[in-house]
Amino acid sequence: MLLAVLALAGCRPAPTASPAAAPRYTVGAPYEMGGVWSYPRADTTLVQSGLATILPDRRAGRRTADGEIHDPAALVAAHRTLQLPSILEVTNLENGRSLLVRANDRGPAPPGRVIGLSRRAAELLGVRDGTQVRVAVRPAESQALAAALPGEENAPPAVAAPRGAVATEALPPPPGARAAERVREAAPLARPAAGVTEAAPVVPDRLPEQVAQGAPSPGSLYVEAGTFSRRDMAARQAASLAGAGATVQAGGPRGREQFRVRIGPLPDPAAADRTLEQVLRSGVSEARITVE
Template identity: 60%
Template sequence: MKRLALLALLVLAGCARTPPPPIAQPRYVVGEPYQMGGVWSYPREDFQLSQTGLAAVIADQRSGRRTANGEIHDPTALVAAHRTLQMPAVVTVTNLENGLQLQVRVNDRGPVNPGRVIDLSRRAAELLGIRPGGTVQVRVEVVGEQSRGISAALPNTETPALQIAPAPVAAVEREELAPPPGAAQAARVREARRLPGDGRAGVAEQAAVSAAPERLPERLARVAAMPGRLYVEGATFSRRDMAERQAARLAGLRPVVEAQGPRGRQTFRVRLGPFNSVPEADRALEGSLRAGVSEARILVD
């Protein structure tokens, strides 16, 4: 009897269907403010972003999981996670330590560690020379044209379409006239001259032409290596006294208030460093966050 019961269980287990893999439903997302790793982030649309910092490898490399914008994570694809950029976005990541440069598609939120500017998929990190568990100095720059194309080509559930009611049209009396000579030929010329994106498809069709493919090609470039020094930077102020007030909160970390820009239009930033190693910069960042400087971040200069 026990054997029959066991056999029945085995048959049922063999008949059980494995759940189907999730279907990709990519969409354009900016998103609401959120907290991750103890720090609040405020997503925004930015097609001109250029920033430096430390890059790492995405911790959760599970293939098949759904990303923050509805795509399916593939650790062999050139994808990345960013805390504030619109998704998806195409960015150029440059390893400042060896000069290797690669375009990746931002389709998820992260890094969890507030001291990292971007998390890269396993394949993207491998191509850029980043070891698992390691960090490198990078520059991250949005590729504006491709990112704008994606923003218009994908469904956007955050911004409802603007409803415009047509203006009332009064009845107009008209008389049909015979077409002038050459009218049919002119119509054919106008049709032939119609360009991609012309007509009712408009901006969305034009954007689809320039939108980046969902899986980016592995085009690795090399530029001059430009490693820098690590700093922790707080806020930037229009008045020195406000910057000095923030610096006072970081008194135990030896902050410096630096003036930038021409006289009369100067801004003032609060900085810690430079630091000789990543652990030193991480400790300074942790101290800044504990002191209530929530906008503090690690950068390369």
């Protein structure tokens, strides 16, 4: 009997080894997720506002779109269209907290969410599913990552968008977070001397848990169906979505106006999700939830 038990034990399959990390720079081809097509492209100036969600723990140990291994305890994120990896500054508009995360995967699956955060990043930011956030690419850090990885021949040039002044104050680290060193006020950037190449920023593989506190600035929720350069085209789309309450909003300098078709303001994320689903079912695949 003992020999039979030992023989059966020897027949058990060996445990599956975790995949090895092989990070690389990637943009990738168009793909479908959650019934919506996404079209990745390199963009180092992206700033967008919308709703966040938390990545499911079942991703733990799986290979990400850029060849890393997902770790729910790391400050990482999923984005539908940005180059990977990218460094993003994510701000919780409802409580003012901001944090740097490393976008290294595609997603999130729900079409009404602009970013999916690892569980640890969500904890530090105080984010739940449907929290209002602003996502901004950090161009210098993202470009440094691209240059250090295979595939950087497709990396976009680093173009920094103008940044307004933001008043911040020290925030006590949330439970379990390591206290960050106090950051001194930055001196004006000095131009490198002639013939001297300015060093690229060093981006650690694992970002530190440094949370900044700004003023909360929640906005109103809208579903944006499309943006047009001609009012008549926007009016045509709005008419097709009249049942959802779509209107046309004009904006931009004279001669270069843009006409947005949007629905709202909507009372809460659940209402925004229902409205987005209605618009997507009507065939407007580029519709999204925005915060203004």
